Amino acid sequence: MKVFLKKGREGPILRGHPWIFSGAIEKADPDSEDAAVAEVFDSRGNWLARGLYNPKSQIRVRILTWEKEEIDSSFFSRRLSQAAALRERFLFPYTNSYRVVNGEGDLLPGLVVDRYGDFLVCQFFTAGIDKLKEVVVDALSSLFKPKGIYERSEGGVRDEEELPPSVGVLAGEEPPELVRIEENQISFLADVRKGQKTGFFLDQRDNRALLSSLARDMTVLNCFAYTGGFAAYALKAGAKRVISVESSRSALDLARQSFDLNGFSVADQDLLRADAFSYLKSCTEQRDIVVLDPPSLAHKRGDVAAAAGSYKFLNLHALRLLKPGGLLLTFCCSQHLSLDLFQKIVFGAAVDAGRRVQIIKRVGHPPDHPVSLHHPEGEYLKGLLLQPLE
Numbered sequence: 001m002k003v004f005l006k007k008g009r010e011g012p013i014l015r016g017h018p019w020i021f022s023g024a025i026e027k028a029d030p031d032s033e034d035a036a037v038a039e040v041f042d043s044r045g046n047w048l049a050r051g052l053y054n055p056k057s058q059i060r061v062r063i064l065t066w067e068k069e070e071i072d073s074s075f076f077s078r079r080l081s082q083a084a085a086l087r088e089r090f091l092f093p094y095t096n097s098y099r100v101v102n103g104e105g106d107l108l109p110g111l112v113v114d115r116y117g118d119f120l121v122c123q124f125f126t127a128g129i130d131k132l133k134e135v136v137v138d139a140l141s142s143l144f145k146p147k148g149i150y151e152r153s154e155g156g157v158r159d160e161e162e163l164p165p166s167v168g169v170l171a172g173e174e175p176p177e178l179v180r181i182e183e184n185q186i187s188f189l190a191d192v193r194k195g196q197k198t199g200f201f202l203d204q205r206d207n208r209a210l211l212s213s214l215a216r217d218m219t220v221l222n223c224f225a226y227t228g229g230f231a232a233y234a235l236k237a238g239a240k241r242v243i244s245v246e247s248s249r250s251a252l253d254l255a256r257q258s259f260d261l262n263g264f265s266v267a268d269q270d271l272l273r274a275d276a277f278s279y280l281k282s283c284t285e286q287r288d289i290v291v292l293d294p295p296s297l298a299h300k301r302g303d304v305a306a307a308a309g310s311y312k313f314l315n316l317h318a319l320r321l322l323k324p325g326g327l328l329l330t331f332c333c334s335q336h337l338s339l340d341l342f343q344k345i346v347f348g349a350a351v352d353a354g355r356r357v358q359i360i361k362r363v364g365h366p367p368d369h370p371v372s373l374h375h376p377e378g379e380y381l382k383g384l385l386l387q388p389l390e
């Protein structure tokens, strides 16, 4: 498969950006539409890079390498070893569950691999990487020797590529219904087969640790709690009371089980199944710390205006509920809203809430979710630790 770019469209590729949009392509070799790998040339026929070909996607090619190296099992072993070394350097021995491969951030576009104890959970998001599944699974098996490799390729980007969902065991044993994981000496139960994402929000680990450094003797309101990740860290740190608000019954059930596993006692009334928007609006009791970790409210660029209104609403009501000296830890996980825009939205919320607010810290991705400097689109998680001044 050969892809020739239009005249003058090679700049981003030469600078290391991994995506080629359909509009930049002059012609593609039509004989091999089914190929996984494409050779990329500029308009004069100079070889530029080698990437994954996605015939139905706007992002027609995702670059794997700027070297003339074969895309085979030893290529994936090299990339995976590099990814593993990064995690080893930053994460061990604090956790046995982390992101092993973060797509473009690890120069493996379209691929996400998360480790949950002895199991790996994979997501093959695009057509190109989907066709190389077997060789990727072999490389993962020989490098990590997991008990089992499970696939959760569904939703999001896969829909855009017109790929059907693909879920099930790829190698070894099927993971149990709940996998027990350890993170910073706290135990959690993760439903890796049916839970959100691949079962747990691994990306918030460092931000949960930040909360635990602040939570001693505090009352904490944890909105969009999922399986109680932030709540457990606050409880471990000795928070006075932690109230979790979450719309999913199954997530709250898992939170309860994880709390029990750690010996945290939490009253039923503090595991609240509710819509966080209505809860925040009607709540009148003030708290020391509020955590706001909503799901992505903008899935595409066109959603940004409506999402801005929702983020403002949440942050306004959260700021309103803070005691003097209180703290708001607020997040946005939509890649379509920049940190700059998110900060402006929160500023608007502070003005409307009538509070003068300090930024104590800006937070983002942990080391197992690296972002390529050449691909800032990969940065989705941003957070602000805020303190009203009065």
Ligand code: SAH
Pocket (backbone or CB within 6 Å): 196, 200, 201, 204, 224, 225, 226, 227, 228, 229, 230, 245, 246, 247, 248, 251, 274, 275, 276, 277, 293, 294, 295
């Ligand atoms: N903070 C969590 C992750 C939160 S993900 C952690 O560290 O693990 C966002 C969560 O918000 C999901 O569990 C989702 O079920 C929940 N959610 C989505 N819409 C909601 C709403 N309107 N009210 C309450 N919870 C909601």
